[in-house]
Amino acid sequence: MNHEKIAAPLAAALADKGYESLTAVQEAVLADDLAGRDLLVSAQTGSGKTVAFGLAIAPDLLGEGDVLSLAQEPVGLAIAPTRELALQVARELEWLYGKAGAQVVTCVGGMDFRAEKRALDRGAHIVVGTPGRLRDHIERGSLDLSWLKVAVLDEADEMLDLGFREDLEFILESAPKDRRTLMFSATVPPAIESLAKDFQRDAQRIVAQGESKQHGDIEYRAMTVAARDREPAIFNILRFYEARTAIIFCKTRANVTHLLARMSNRGFRAVALSGELSQQERSHALQSLRDGRSQICVATDVAARGIDLPGLDLVIHADLPTNSETLLHRSGRTGRAGSKGVSAMIVMPSERKKAHSLLYRAKLEAEWGPPPSADEVRERDNQRMMENPVFEADVTDDAELAADLLQRFGPERLAGALIQLWREGRPAPEELTVLQDRTTPSEPRQRPEFGASVWFQLSVGYSGRAEPRWLLPKICDAGGINRDAIGAIRVKTDESYVQIDAKVADRFGAMTELEPGLEMTRLAGVPDLDAPARGRPAGKPERAGHRGKGDRPAAPRRERAERSDKADDRSAKSWDKPAKSWDKPAKSGKPVKTAQLVEISHSESSFDPDGQKPRKKPRWSTEDKAAKRKPRGPAASADDKPFRKSVDKSGKPRFGAGKPSGGPKAGKLPRKGK
Known part of the structure; x- marks a missing residue:
């Protein structure tokens, strides 16, 4: 030093x-x-x-x-x-x-x-x-x-x-x-x-040196499991490695609560860390992990950010992280200060491509395979028992008791009792579904170098609801080119930039009008694209003459201060009961069912306290039912009820013709008082 x-x-x-x-x-x-x-x-x-x-x-x-x-x-x-x-x-x-x-x-x-x-x-x-x-x-x-x-x-x-x-x-x-x-x-x-x-x-x-190769002291494992075996696979991983301290990452608070309950039923000593806990509860949970009263922490990303636990040798990704940075931060809880650690990803068959993409972007290499089976867990348990240092300890003080036990029960019964006591305090391993072996997904295809090109600026951006798939056909039609002649398209707040092959760039001249109000201007050099593209700011008017998809509501600004760590799972789905979206905007050209939306938004009885699903189907208002009812015949005015037809198919007058529908039948007088 x-x-x-x-x-x-x-x-x-x-x-x-x-x-x-x-x-x-x-x-x-x-x-x-x-x-x-x-x-x-x-x-x-x-x-x-x-x-x-x-x-x-x-x-x-x-x-x-x-x-x-x-x-x-x-x-x-x-x-x-x-x-x-x-x-x-x-x-x-x-x-x-x-x-x-x-x-x-x-x-x-x-x-x-x-x-x-x-x-x-x-x-x-x-x-x-x-x-x-x-x-x-x-x-x-x-x-x-x-x-x-x-x-x-x-x-x-x-x-x-x-x-x-x-x-x-x-x-x-x-x-x-x-x-x-x-x-x-x-x-x-x-x-x-x-x-x-x-x-x-x-x-x-x-x-810092070593950043290019992230976490050299961490062994990365990607374990493919059937969808129904997600939790049993987690239990077997915990039993197989039997780390002094382990942390399991979930996307939402609901997943944390659900998994913690399942683990407690299995006999695991686990605590939870999520945004809904008070500071005192979080402090007690961390102290429980530090002093060894608990071995496993089930947490969300935000709640576990930056915590440093002693002997944290195992990280399990029960839910895949959203991006490669989150994967690095999660895995970085282990393998600290030169110690070794394991980062295990639970990957369902439908998530293989996403998992491989996360590892590729994080520049990590993982060993793909199934999670530990029940037989592998039992074999590892037997190995730990045989290597336990208690068998090498001096028994001089208890030699007399040991001799009495041998004489009374014999070596075989004593060995059987030792095995039973060893396994008694550990959760039983789970039987898992064996999936067919699949080759590791190929690496994401990289786009080749575009070559010599010219950059153009378009007079519309996110504020005009522009997006690449909307601009692409307009550019192709204006220059008579195909999409292979177009390189990158970068959409900014008020303008966009497009890269055109130099061989066909002259077809657009110095300025081309793609449509009324949408101009494409040639640039002398490469524009400054360092700033990341952002969504259309809320409140900005739409540019006249441009069309796009439906309104993109601006994401609400997260609450400042520490309350924001409670927002990490409001809109995520739970494993067992995924939340449903009841406030999707209407498709283009179709009217919004206002009465239904108002009922859902303001009725106290429509949703449960957690806002996860409706308790009962929302009812339509009386005005909306009246609007949907079809008239049965010509009406004298908007306030009159529709009348029945006066003749039948053969042209003969109907009995009671001319009486309003719903009135008393012919030949019968209304009851007294009616």
Whole structure:
């Protein structure tokens, strides 16, 4: 470990923790040419990013000395996306800066606001918090960032995914402009680079060594199972590896609750982590895992973000992640600090292509195969029993009892009883359906290089409801070309860009009108396509003369602060009872059934409290029934009832002709009082 670049109190703290050398990311941030610069750092999960930024901000906090002065207003700020990660960061900084006399204060949702305010009033050197709670303290005047020297954004990509950009802007605008800003993240997608341009000044990009090969200490397994064997396969995987601590990822809170109940019935010691739990319940669950009272954690992605559990050797993806970044973050819970781990994906036959695509985009290689069978689990159990160190222990103290047992029961009965006791405390393995072997799906086909091309700009974008499949035939018709002559189509908010083969680009000239109001203009070079394409902003008017698909409702902005981790599964489907969508927009050209939609939206009896499915079929309103009823004959006015026909098919007058339908029959007088 290079002690020359590390302050003496921090070096002593590292030595006490048993650090013999620094990781790649920790060495990278200590380079001589990075002193005082903003940093944009990407490194794989579990590579020691927290200690890395703790070392990187030391010159800003300590200055020329080794001990911090009396705590007043904070000079250091660390922002994390979730409560658990913020508390974990605070614990790391406390021992790292403990010998320097640092006062670390946490400001996270779910904790006592008044207690945090009192701690801030007493003074703090470093404040660690979540975006929503930090903003609350700033707005209420209990947190003053006017003396801030350095700010760190940990897991910046996750904070963007949770919709914290507005809060981050507010917090950093409350700090001095000449502060130093460091951003740490496992991945750096284009959205993070855009965020860095707004919040940082000439930031140095650092890619820690080993990022290109993610998680070398993790064994990736993709296990194909029948749809009905999803849960039994999870049980067998847990029994086969028998990890000290395991975590199972589900998409929704409903899936977490369902799987936890099934596991409890099987005898597994499991706890749940989801957005619906209070902070106290989450803390108790994590403590139960840390002290060994529980072995398995069933969690959603947001709830388990950033948690670090001891001995976490197994990660199971009960539901496939939505993207490759989530796959990396999930798997990164294991294989930390050089330890080994297993990441097992449960893949149904219909999900094989998606699973292979996720692995390909994450640059990971997985071993495909079936989950452990019941016989394999029993064989592994027998092997563990034979290798148990209890058989090598000295039995001098119990030699007399051992002799009595042998004499009374004999060796065979004693061995049988030992086997039964060994298996008694473990859930029985599950019998699984054997699927036919299938070859691994081929890698996604890569599009060849397009070659020499010319870029054109179109005068319509998402604000005009443009999309590639709507633009493609118009471009082909205008230039008399086929789709092979068209390369990329990039749709932006107010304009679009299309790549045309240079051999046929002259057919469009300098400007071509594809249709009234839609122009295609030739560009001199390649446009700036770095900014990711986004959906049409809500509230923008549609451009006249352009048509598209139905309205695309803008996604609602997620709630800021820690309440957002409860939104990770509102619209997802449960395994047993998938939610139904009762508010789909009407297809183009068909009227919306307003009466039904109003009934569903406002009737308290139409839905259960969880909003998962309707209790009974919604009824049509009286006005809507009247609108659907067909008239039986000519009516004198809108208020009159329709009359019956006066003659039959042969032309003879009908009995009672001329009387309104529904009236009293001919020859009968109405009853008295009617």
